[in-house]
Amino acid sequence: AQKITQTQPGMFVQEKEAVTLDCTYDTSDPSYGLFWYKQPSSGEMIFLIYQGSYDQQNATEGRYSLNFQKARKSANLVISASQLGDSAMYFCAMREGRGNAGNMLTFGGGTRLMVKP
């Protein structure tokens, strides 16, 4: 079974509008972390936001917020006030185990976001 599933291969959003990118995950480990990365055409993976499994509040970082629904095992990324520079691939990833003991990140297949002017 896929550990990270991103069901939207591509998304369009109008500039200045909000957009939600979906991510569901599968783990039996009670301690895990969820990440979102942005990958522009240059190729570098840019960290956006993190949510720990024990965090009570949804994570926010500027225009990015993470809609964490633990019972549904979903961790959707919300981008508010989209900008043309937000056009990129977006990857959801999971680390199983605690941050000081866990190992690699497992990535989903990504969602290509295209912002229309």
Next chain:
Amino acid sequence: DTGVSQDPRHKITKRGQNVTFRCDPISEHNRLYWYRQTLGQGPEFLTYFQNEAQLEKSRLLSDRFSAERPKGSFSTLEIQRTEQGDSAMYLCASSYWGTTNTGELFFGEGSRLTVL
């Protein structure tokens, strides 16, 4: 700039040749990771080091692949007898493993390999 750097950025080689990629992590980071990313897919884990010790290897890392991190600083990833299926972006990432961190990885810009 003190980010993760990778070299070369692009490599074109003929099938059967050997190639080597280098990664210089962020200096205070003690963990270093290699990932492979094919077109339109998410990165797939290959291997990681804590300091100079290689702690985990994916089954994707066939015996033609070898990674080293001498002295716990830079790392090299060598692919011997390249095959066309090795064509991909090879991403390096580093992180600091300590008592209070999330496990966030910092990535380089990748080394793109094309095997003809």
